[in-house]
Amino acid sequence: MYDIAIVGTGPAGISAAITAKIRNKSIILFGSRTLSDKMRKAHLIENYPGFYHVTGEQLADSLSRHLEQMGIEITEKRVGAVYTFDDRFSLSAGQDIIDAKTVIIAGGIVNGRPIKGEEEFLGRGVSYCATCDGFLYKGKKVAVVGASEDAPAEAEFLSEICSEVLYFPAGEKLPKEAANIKVIKEKPAEIKGSMKADTLITDSGEYKTDCIFVLRDAVSPGTLVPGIELDGPHIKVNLQMETNLPGLFACGDIAGTPYQYIKAAGQGNTAALSAVRYLGKKQ
Amino acid sequence: MVKVIRRNEFEDVKKAGVAVVDFSATWCNPCRMLAPVMEELSDEYAGAVEFYNCDVDENGDLASEYGITSIPAIIIFKEGKATAKTVGFQPKANMKSFIDANK
Numbered sequence A: 001m002y003d004i005a006i007v008g009t010g011p012a013g014i015s016a017a018i019t020a021k022i023r024n025k026s027i028i029l030f031g032s033r034t035l036s037d038k039m040r041k042a043h044l045i046e047n048y049p050g051f052y053h054v055t056g057e058q059l060a061d062s063l064s065r066h067l068e069q070m071g072i073e074i075t076e077k078r079v080g081a082v083y084t085f086d087d088r089f090s091l092s093a094g095q096d097i098i099d100a101k102t103v104i105i106a107g108g109i110v111n112g113r114p115i116k117g118e119e120e121f122l123g124r125g126v127s128y129c130a131t132c133d134g135f136l137y138k139g140k141k142v143a144v145v146g147a148s149e150d151a152p153a154e155a156e157f158l159s160e161i162c163s164e165v166l167y168f169p170a171g172e173k174l175p176k177e178a179a180n181i182k183v184i185k186e187k188p189a190e191i192k193g194s195m196k197a198d199t200l201i202t203d204s205g206e207y208k209t210d211c212i213f214v215l216r217d218a219v220s221p222g223t224l225v226p227g228i229e230l231d232g233p234h235i236k237v238n239l240q241m242e243t244n245l246p247g248l249f250a251c252g253d254i255a256g257t258p259y260q261y262i263k264a265a266g267q268g269n270t271a272a273l274s275a276v277r278y279l280g281k282k283q
Numbered sequence B: 001m002v003k004v005i006r007r008n009e010f011e012d013v014k015k016a017g018v019a020v021v022d023f024s025a026t027w028c029n030p031c032r033m034l035a036p037v038m039e040e041l042s043d044e045y046a047g048a049v050e051f052y053n054c055d056v057d058e059n060g061d062l063a064s065e066y067g068i069t070s071i072p073a074i075i076i077f078k079e080g081k082a083t084a085k086t087v088g089f090q091p092k093a094n095m096k097s098f099i100d101a102n103k
């Protein structure tokens, strides 16, 4: 069991990891070795103290070095959900379950708006998780909106269970060819149904299905942490970065505006110190 | 204790004053996470609320009768009638408020 699990490798998560490590806590940091696209893609950064006029690449590289120098490793896995229990948290990442006493959510914000009808029908013919709900559609026809890295693999998994998989790619990568996977290069526009969703409407067609799997890299905070209290699209926090779930903290873009590197890093530092204090009180 | 529904146990659900049925499956991660929460709640509500687990693979007929399209799905039955439903894992405190609000 880790003292602190940190989800996200943008400035918020990295800053939290650095402070937690200095405080001698056992940590696990989930994210990507390239850290954060939002950082890498910035053209020029003028407002990060100590780094005047650097590119996003440069800032990201120096943060990478900082982690290396402190011996902080990045676990390259996506956390699918954080489950809250009385005495601990369990994070599911792929097939693994990792336990931690506290959690810091620093996953940034979700870009891209949901498909019309997606949220309304979530749990009623719309699913975010192929491995969770796939078996409910044994022998049935399903649609996959493939907007995540793993989507092609998940579509292949579904093709072993379902009679037919309609695959709507958002990226370049496609599932391996199979008799019952049909790739349709149209843009999903709306999900319709009555009691439950049964139709996916695209920019040029209409498809009847039993379930529509919408697979994205970034899940909304409410899906990532069941039971979390939100404030609009953000996780609701106080100045200590505490959320409604004791022992779980949030920082950076996911905790609200302004969206800025230094604000994310500052909140990451606060979240880590709050986690350390929480751990101290528990002992 | 959470009782497992195999076949006739659903008759008991219908007879119970208040019953909470957790529709789930062995292969579903959130279901596995929710199981210990329901187990603890069943002890806390012992004598007042009955708790059941219904495997949707083994009880496909019940799953379709109650419109289960995503799991875990938790349905509260009052005097045999389904009166409230919630979907997905929830921390114990939240599940407790859901039960208290609907029991």
Ligand SMILES: Cc1cc2nc3c(=O)[nH]c(=O)nc-3n(C[C@H](O)[C@H](O)[C@H](O)COP(=O)(O)OP(=O)(O)OC[C@H]3O[C@@H](n4cnc5c(N)ncnc54)[C@H](O)[C@@H]3O)c2cc1C
Binding pocket: A007, A008, A009, A010, A011, A012, A013, A030, A031, A032, A035, A036, A037, A038, A039, A041, A042, A043, A044, A045, A046, A047, A077, A078, A079, A080, A106, A107, A108, A109, A218, A224, A251, A252, A253, A254, A258, A259, A260, A261, A262, A264
């Ligand atoms: C083009 C551009 C230019 C910008 N320029 C500036 C600027 O000049 N100055 C400034 O202050 N701000 C700027 N910003 C804003 C800044 O990028 C963000 O405010 C900042 O990156 C937020 O940091 P964060 O740590 O909260 O999240 P992010 O940087 O978004 O990082 C989150 C990371 O967590 C990972 N992650 C998310 N969910 C999971 C999960 N479930 N499991 C594992 N990993 C996960 C993501 O993949 C990502 O790598 C700019 C943004 C853009 C897009």
